[in-house]
Amino acid sequence: MASDNPGRFDLARWLAALSMGLRPYVLLTLMCAFVFLPALSTLPPMDRDEARFMQATKQMVETGDYVHIRFQNEPRNKKPVGIYWLQAAAVNLSGITDLATPWIYRLPSVLAAWLAVLVTCAAGRRWFGNVDGLMAGTILSTCLITVFEAHMAKTDATLLAATTVAMTALMIAYLQGAASTLRPAVVFWFALGVGVLIKGPVILLVAGATIATLCIADRDIRWLRRLHPLYGVPVALLVVLPWLIAISSDIQGNFVADALRGDILPKLIGGQESHGAIPGTHLASALATAWPWSLLAPFVLVAAWRKRTEPVVRFLLAWLVPGWIAFELIPTKLPHYTLPLFPAFALLTAALVSDAGALFAQGAGKVYRALWAISALVIAGAVVYFARLFGDGSATPGTPGCGARRRRRSPVCCVWRKPRAHGRARAVPCAGRACIGACPDRRHRATPDSVRTRAAHCRGRRPPRRARAGERRGLP
16 A cells, blocks of 8 residues: 655555566566675585586586586486586586686576576466565575575576476466466476486476375366376477487496486485485474575465465465475485475465464464574574684674673564564564674674784784784874
8 A cells, every 4th residue: 555655665665666577587686696696606516416516517528428427437327417418508608618617517506596586486476466476586586595506516406497487387277277278288398307307206296296286185187188298298208308218228227227226216215325314304404494484484384274275375385285295204305305395485475474474473473483582592502602612712702682781672582572563574683693693792892903813823823912002003
């Protein structure tokens, strides 16, 4: 609603203006550049699998063999060739001769994450409105796991893009009814084939769980005819089969059999490479992977369940919940496994944030804020403990309540405050300050002298003489 006072800032009108036309896509592109590009070229390989992907692609470019995947002298028959082709294309198109440059191998992940954000925004604008679409793209682009995987030369960001495109096309076919055309079906099957070529059957698990859940919930399978499988299945096979036939015709051994024995079955049977965990691990890790939007996740899910009869909400729940349960039941667990489900979470959060806010203000919200206050205290205490354990003890982070001595409100108290005018907006930053122990403590503020002293101590040298006050001012 427009404000009666023309001099007062109207957030609703401002958001409506930003979400018109192509502006959301421009803003989200700038947002992705802001969160995905920093440190892309300076970070070393952060994961052993990332180094293996980089090395295998480097050997592919050097040898000119774009069919076989090799790591050093051994065949790497684990993941299909899709990600290697994308990384090799980035290397060849860039014209860079130094093949040890890490950022060029990460460029496909950045572009894929950006594509997933834009497609999520387009889906939100189509089914919920312009503002909700912009917010959905913002949520997906700022989730911690999305930012992390965009900096990794692996398959997960590209799988996120393929899954987002495929599920958006499936959503159109499901929600449009008889008005659905052949185009969404072709896009769905093509994206499905690309996803298989990138990371094998993972995308089939997500799409299959969604389709099965919708058929059971609706007690109707007639809508599957809108996917036009007679035309779509050949499209998916046309994407996957040429390379699969080429690699299976002359390789020593069978790629599919090696991938099943060496990668897929070990993950389904037990914890591969010491990555086993109990069911519920993904739910617990979502606190970090979906940060900062995991703060609203319980209330968003409750609001979504109350509106599950609405077709679009039902589809998003079918996308999110069954796939999540399937990943929880798989013994091998890594935080990025659930990334293909995050667009559904982003869309639900953007569409139901107002309903979640109403639930947040009720009785359950008080308990939730209390739990977050306790968590903030525990995390802040852990920061102090590890700073003392691994530091030299010369500087200690401030404690969450230290500001109270200077007549300031404790951040933990801000978390507990009832969300009146802008209370929720204040609670989150204060919770963040409490989590990192960011209350100012002037006794331990870093000065140039203290920094030089600690640096000399780390190098094993004698600390420099501390300058007198007059010398620091340039006086004799």
